[in-house]
Amino acid sequence: MCTSQLHGAFGESTSLAFNPIWRIIITTGSTNLFSRLVAMIGATAILFRRWGVNNDTPATGSNPDIPQAKPQGIPTLKMPTAKGWEPGHVPTAAPGLTVNAFATDLIHPRWIHVLPNNDVLVAEALQETGPVKTAFDYAMVSTMKRAAAIGVSANRITLFRDSNGDGVGDIRNVFLDKQRQPFGMASLGDKFYVGNTDGIVVFPYEEGATRITGEGRKLVDFKPGGHWTRSLLPNSDGTKLYAGVGSMTNIADKGMQEEEGRAAIYELDLESGNSRVFASGLRNPVGMAWEPTTQTLWTVVNERDGLGDEVPPDYLTSVQEGGFYGWPYCYWGKTVDDRVPQDAAMVATAIRPDYALGGHTASLGLCWMPAGTLSGFDEDGMVIGQHGSWNRSTLSGYRVVFVPFHDGKPSGPPRDILSDFLAPDEKYSYGRPVGVTIGPDNCLLVADDVGNVIWRVSGAS
Template sequence: MELIAKATALVGGTIAFVRRMNSPQQQAFGTAPEIPEARKQGIMTLKMPAAEGWKDGHLPTCAPGLKVNAFASGLDHPRWIKVLPNGDVLVAESKEQAGPPKTLMDHAAQATMRRVKAIGKSANRVTLWRDTDGDGTAEIREVFVENQNQPFGMELVGNRFYLGNTDGIRVFDFTVGDTALQGSGEKLVDFKPHGHWTRSLLASPDGSKIYAGVGSLSNIGDQGMEVEEGRATIWELDVASSDARIFASGLRNAVGMAWEPVTGKLWTVVNERDGLGDETPPDYLTSVVDGGFYGWPYCYWGQTVDDRVPQDAELVAKAIQPDYALGGHTASLGLCWMPEGTLPGFGDGMVIGQHGSWNRSKLSGYKLIFVPFKDGKPSGPSRDILSGFLSEDEKLAYGRPVGVVIGPDGKSLLMADDVGDIIWRVTGA
């Protein structure tokens, strides 16, 4: 496997270098992005920095007026965060567990992912972290639940705790203040595992529904659409009846979700398809409507047809154009609403953890960014909150941003870094 990794890095680096010479100079960002014409790549670009981590006091770079510290460290691939009403912080520790590679491209992709610790043995647990003295650093760590199946999303409704494993949603009885779940819980919904494996969860403001992001198995329905049934969707679970249905579809990999308080709309960040170029198509932030279809795999950014896919003209015609482009292959995963007053110098808007690309000639993402909102809609260019996760020569990843939440004090952000194995805390300087 090490030999494959080295060969992949060499071949991938050569392909990336050649393609970089023709790479767009401007990222496809904002409400009216310039999206380059698709260029079929044939051999997909594979470019992944090696996992370096943070050493010798090295920290992410903060926006002016902010500071950052490690709230918790020594984790095993932390991905998602949930803050409980008493201030306890839950962290899902899990990673992709790759199946047997079927093609040479599978071998190459897996070798590339291992360079940055993106696949391997999963911890399959949720840990609880408690800051007892309020200094912004957790002193207590407890195993909240273990022996799960790639746990990710977490929600609490009353005394019921919901956990999004890759194969479905489990629910447990839970009392706030306890440091661990008891029993094995109850399986409520089954999801197909593998492929895009994360299962984010978000409760409705009134607690009556829970929404779950379920990504596609493949890039563009490569194994047929039958195996994609129930995938590339956001599901809605009725808390009272435990009935579940597809709420929205055509979302290749919808991960983070958040409520926008002015309009009450559900928003999500979506990872788009590969193999059409560095900026084509861009990942995106969008509002989501009940019954909405957002294009995958037939088209992107509205009705731009992907001619690699057998077409469905009726679905293409109804595809909804996303609200805000986030750049090609930025792997925007984390999402939370941040009200004005949380961080100095920042108003209302969405905070997005951009995990970072592995499939373009010039790397993108590797940042925690802010998109300002006004009257329920994005209202301007994004701003960096944290950066510096990638070395200047793009060979090393010090960290990779994932989940983000408002801290227990309401005046901070907590962000999971699955390469640094740290939960970072951002506050005013």
């Protein structure tokens, strides 16, 4: 059995095993087999798309029912084609809410940051095409292009200003460009921080400015590649900055040395400039948020592939300083992944996450939403942007959900805020939600990287 990894394109890394006959074709390296192989993979994808319906109970909540792992020789592959939104077609909002396009005509918008003056910044970045060395690489890149998940990255941050208060960003400027896959953003006083895939950069910033012109200074270096997103979150007093850095591979396929410094949340002390791993064993921690009553850091994590539709679930968890959350040795506490060379001492320390979000939902976006921000959502809680699966018999995610909190912990099932990003027959995705944040005037802003739009959800209690 041979395994090829293609990482970071779908919000989680792809681990695709293929049978010996494919291996023979691919290792020939003959370019005249490209079309034949592409046709084979296309036919196989259609076959996979028709494979049954998942009958497992969704693994969600604080005490999920997680099925037994079933390592897949050939994994389920079910990737909808990126279609985008027709004029007048928008996601379905929960009862009592309205949704409109705040900004359009973007290039793969992934993350959102609201400046102190209510200007809205959008990071536009995309997984870039790596070297194509084999026919199989060619086939996979073609599939990812069809899903609008790979291509030329805009590598910029765009500013939108709603000058007349109508819920649409009518003033638009390039705020910062020529970055390296920018993602996370933070503004603290006269400084603006960017989480590029290769590190954190700081720029001089003046409130109200519509463009940054000063030179940036690198504060921390990260290894690029693999899971490429680098989210940022400051603490309440602006003295520290936290950054999410995902793994290089699915289950440390290239060895733990390749994963050094990854699958972790970093803490950067802004006064001293020192950085350290704050928590580890988090395969791909993307969105981060503070629970305000306890001042606890929370994150959403994309778990590993190749063990089944609901195994293991992606999750929402509080983050303990120095905590280890299992990857790659185990999942959901101390459930061992037999595919990985084991470290019993590390497994013994693994912390069980707080709340399961279902298998392969690709939960990326995260923000705290106070009670009453939106009509019908009368509890405090977390909003989560679920980018959506590509590797299940029945697709999951493709929605924005709310998880209520009580006494600093999740307290109920997830509820939809936005849905219907996916066609009913699962052949097409109109959009895929990523970053979420609270915007001006009690609205929720949602980045949609397939629809190339920022959605604005409103309707206050």
